[in-house]
Amino acid sequence: DVKVTQSSRYLVKRTGEKVFLECVQDMDHENMFWYRQDPGLGLRLIYFSYDVKMKEKGDIPEGYSVSREKKERFSLILESASTNQTSMYLCASRAVFLGNQPQHFGDGTRLSIL
Amino acid sequence: TQLLEQSPQFLSIQEGENLTVYCNSSSVFSSLQWYRQEPGEGPVLLVTVVTGGEVKKLKRLTFQFGDARKDSSLHITAAQPGDTGLYLCAGDNYGQNFVFGPGTRLSVLP
Numbered sequence: 001d002v003k004v005t006q007s008s009r010y011l012v013k014r015t016g017e018k019v020f021l022e023c024v025q026d027m028d029h030e031n032m033f034w035y036r037q038d039p040g041l042g043l044r045l046i047y048f049s050y051d052v053k054m055k056e057k058g059d060i061p062e063g064y065s066v067s068r069e070k071k072e073r074f075s076l077i078l079e080s081a082s083t084n085q086t087s088m089y090l091c092a093s094r095a096v097f098l099g100n101q102p103q104h105f106g107d108g109t110r111l112s113i114l
Numbered sequence: 115t116q117l118l119e120q121s122p123q124f125l126s127i128q129e130g131e132n133l134t135v136y137c138n139s140s141s142v143f144s145s146l147q148w149y150r151q152e153p154g155e156g157p158v159l160l161v162t163v164v165t166g167g168e169v170k171k172l173k174r175l176t177f178q179f180g181d182a183r184k185d186s187s188l189h190i191t192a193a194q195p196g197d198t199g200l201y202l203c204a205g206d207n208y209g210q211n212f213v214f215g216p217g218t219r220l221s222v223l224p
Contacts, residue, residue, distance in 0.1 A: 043214045090156055100145040100164050103204070103212060105156035
C-alpha cells in the first residue's frame with residue numbers, strides 16, 4: 001500500500017511566522033501535490049511537482065513556496081503566515097509510468113494561524 | 115475551466131437504504147477517481163475508473179463511468195453508519211491536472 005505521511009496532524013502558529021509543512025511518500029512516485037481544503041471551496045491546488053527539483057504553480061500559489069530536493073519529500077512553506085492561511089492542508093503523490101494512476105493522500109495537517 | 119459537479123451536496127438517510135451520488139462534467143477525462151473522506155482525515159481512494167461504460171464493484175458500492183467519460187455515479191446498497199463521510203470525485207485531465215468535485219456529504223443514521 002502507498003503511504004503518504006504528513007509531519008503534523010495539527011499545527012498552531014502565529015501571524016508572520018515562517019511555517020514548514022513536510023510530506024514524505026514511500027512509493028518512489030514522481031508526482032507530488034499540495035492542496036488546501038476549506039469549507040465550501042473544496043480542494044484547491046497550491047503547488048505540484050513532476051519530479052525532483054521541479055515545481056509548478058497551481059491555482060492558489062500566492063503566499064506559498066515549495067521545495068523538492070529528494071524524490072520522496074515535498075515541503076510546503078508559508079513564507080509569512082497570515083490568518084487567511086488557516087486551513088486543512090493535504091499532500092498527495094502519484095506514480096506516472098503506468099498511466100491513469102490515482103493520487104494518494106496523506107492524513108492532512110490542520111493548520112491554525114493566530 | 116474544467117468543472118466537476120456533484121449531486122446531491124448533502125444526503126441524510128437511514129441505515130439499510132440505498133442511495134446514488136452523481137458526478138458530472140462537460141469535459142472528458144482520461145480516468146476518474148472516487149474518494150471517501152472522514153472528518154479530520156485525508157481522502158482515501160475507493161476506486162479508479164478508466165474505460166467508458168466501466169462498472170466496478172467494491173462490496174456494497176458500485177461505481178460506473180459514463181460512456182463518454184464525462185460523468186460517473188456511485189451507488190451504495192443497504193447503507194451502514196460506517197459509510198458516513200464526504201465522497202469526492204476527481205477527474206484526471208490526461209495527466210496534466212486533476213479536477214475535484216465539491217463533494218457529497220453523506221450521513222447514515224442508525
